[in-house]
Amino acid sequence: MSDVTDIVIVGYGPAGMTAALYAARKQLTVTLIGELPGGEVRNSGDIENWIGDRKTDGNTLADKMIEHVKDHSDMVTTILGKVASITKESPTPPSLPSGRGGALFVTTTEDGKEFRSKAVIYTAGRHPRMLNIPGEKEFKNLGVTYCATCDAPLFEGKDVVVIGGGNSGAEAVIMLQKIAKRIYVLQDKDQLIADPVLIANFDKDPKVTITTNAQTLNITGDTFVTGLTYKDKTTNIEHKLDVQGIFVTIGAIPNTAPIQDFIELDPLRAIPADRYGITSIPGFFAAGDVTTIRDAQIVVAAGQGCSAALSAGDYISRL
Ligand SMILES: Cc1cc2nc3c(=O)[nH]c(=O)nc-3n(C[C@H](O)[C@H](O)[C@H](O)COP(=O)(O)OP(=O)(O)OC[C@H]3O[C@@H](n4cnc5c(N)ncnc54)[C@H](O)[C@@H]3O)c2cc1C
Numbered sequence: 001m002s003d004v005t006d007i008v009i010v011g012y013g014p015a016g017m018t019a020a021l022y023a024a025r026k027q028l029t030v031t032l033i034g035e036l037p038g039g040e041v042r043n044s045g046d047i048e049n050w051i052g053d054r055k056t057d058g059n060t061l062a063d064k065m066i067e068h069v070k071d072h073s074d075m076v077t078t079i080l081g082k083v084a085s086i087t088k089e090s091p092t093p094p095s096l097p098s099g100r101g102g103a104l105f106v107t108t109t110e111d112g113k114e115f116r117s118k119a120v121i122y123t124a125g126r127h128p129r130m131l132n133i134p135g136e137k138e139f140k141n142l143g144v145t146y147c148a149t150c151d152a153p154l155f156e157g158k159d160v161v162v163i164g165g166g167n168s169g170a171e172a173v174i175m176l177q178k179i180a181k182r183i184y185v186l187q188d189k190d191q192l193i194a195d196p197v198l199i200a201n202f203d204k205d206p207k208v209t210i211t212t213n214a215q216t217l218n219i220t221g222d223t224f225v226t227g228l229t230y231k232d233k234t235t236n237i238e239h240k241l242d243v244q245g246i247f248v249t250i251g252a253i254p255n256t257a258p259i260q261d262f263i264e265l266d267p268l269r270a271i272p273a274d275r276y277g278i279t280s281i282p283g284f285f286a287a288g289d290v291t292t293i294r295d296a297q298i299v300v301a302a303g304q305g306c307s308a309a310l311s312a313g314d315y316i317s318r319l
Helices: 014-025 039-043 058-070 148-155 167-177 298-317
Strands: 004-010 030-034 076-080 083-088 105-109 114-122 126-128 159-163 182-186 208-211 214-221 225-232 238-242 245-248 252-254 284-286
Touching (some): 004 014, 004 105, 004 298, 014 039, 014 058, 014 114, 014 298, 030 105, 030 114, 114 298, 148 245, 159 167, 159 238, 167 182, 167 245, 225 245
Parallel strands (some): 004 114, 030 076, 159 182, 159 245
Antiparallel strands (some): 105 114, 126 252, 214 225, 225 238
């Protein structure tokens, strides 16, 4: 492999690994840089919606994806590391034809290593915003979850809390209405901020109790969640709820710090990209949860990774 690879892929999750697989099969050289091999799949607990695997778990699925990419190690070099910045070299180096997007991208890791490439596919994902209260970390995936689409079916017949009154909280409640026995919604503001059309689905359902001005204080349990305590901010009185599931839906933060000065982000810090992974910068593609994608799911991230790799291949073929 030369010093310049065709594509640097940032992110070792399903979007990045699928992009690497498709690029390798197009005979493109790839440097795949990521911190956590498997990405958020590793943290996903039980997975029941990856087509072809009725039930698997995050570690098993992540390992299978990594093995699949390793089959193409002649084309794909993997680097464990954290990307600190991405820039574009200028002027156009002689190694590349001049013309559209001829300059190379330079991806720099936190330990100062530089990787030059003709194109970049950025797939660094996002991380759920956490409550940062006692018990949250201990019971993550043991009753505390950040993904209703993924985990709601695991709480059949249970009492659960949804924390957060925005659209993702409302969607979580709607999903849980058919599954859970009782649903408490805790919102720290004085009203739900989800779209009224969503709230209308559950605000009169006797199994749903909505509490506003509620500040969640701590989560308790033994091997699994058994309850939480919140404070009514108007009275300062603390209340305890006995529940077996806690859905934290207070937003997610795209991992875009390394590129915040490189490309324009949307107000939520996600990368605007079209369905082909094309962004506002020629040669810089994006896929998966780090984009303005609506559905943060493994199958969607993988599909977007595929499209971004094919777009990058097309871009490189025209340089
Ligand atoms: C608790 C939980 C449960 C879930 N359950 C399911 C489920 O059951 N089914 C489902 O379909 N989806 C589920 N999801 C969602 C799913 O995990 C994501 O949609 C999917 O992993 C997104 O893939 P991605 O490749 O876009 O990003 P990620 O999987 O987040 O991968 C991003 C990669 O980028 C790396 N990275 C980040 N910043 C940098 C940097 N600066 N430099 C280098 N590397 C970096 C990360 O380490 C990681 O390797 C769940 C998510 C969570 C949090």
